[in-house]
Amino acid sequence: MTKVTKSDQEWREQLSPMEYAVLREGGTERAFTGEYTDTETEGVYNCRACGAELFRSTTKFHSHCGWPSFYAPSEDDNVRLIEDRSHGMVRTEVRCASCDSHLGHVFEGEGYATPTDQRYCINSVSLTLQPQD
Incomplete structure (x- = not known):
């Protein structure tokens, strides 16, 4: 995967304040x-942020958690997983492997009937959807 590196100022110029x-x-x-x-x-x-492929709609499911949920990335090396100990919790943060942008978190063992028993809980604002032709 191609690495994308930009200055803080370049990111600020490209992204909305919420993004x-x-x-x-x-x-x-x-x-x-x-x-x-x-x-x-x-x-x-x-x-x-960078346009790298992250997830496919075939792995998206309704978890009723309030954010888009996927049970797997399109390729394992498209995302980077990091231990997150913020807010008094231990979670696994999900980042874009290409530009290191924060996407959300992944959770395991919650009982969803998915092939991986994982829930990639991803912020919509971190994504763009390219509809299938």
Whole structure:
């Protein structure tokens, strides 16, 4: 995967304030407010910051958590997983492997009937959807 490196100023010029807060500062959009939370359009979800492919609609499922949920990335090396000990919790942060933007978190063992028993809980503002032709 091609690495994308930009200065903080370049990211600020490219992204809206909300996109910057989530993608570059690790923020979170409010639950049930994102444009892709309930979307069922078939296609590919790319990183909003750099355009790298991250997820496919075939792995998206309704988890009713308030954010788009996927049970696997399109390729394991398209995302980077990092231990996150913020806010008094231990979680696994999901980042774009290409530009290191914050996407959300991945959770395991929650009992969803998915092939991986994982829930990639991703901020809509971190994604763009490229609908299938």
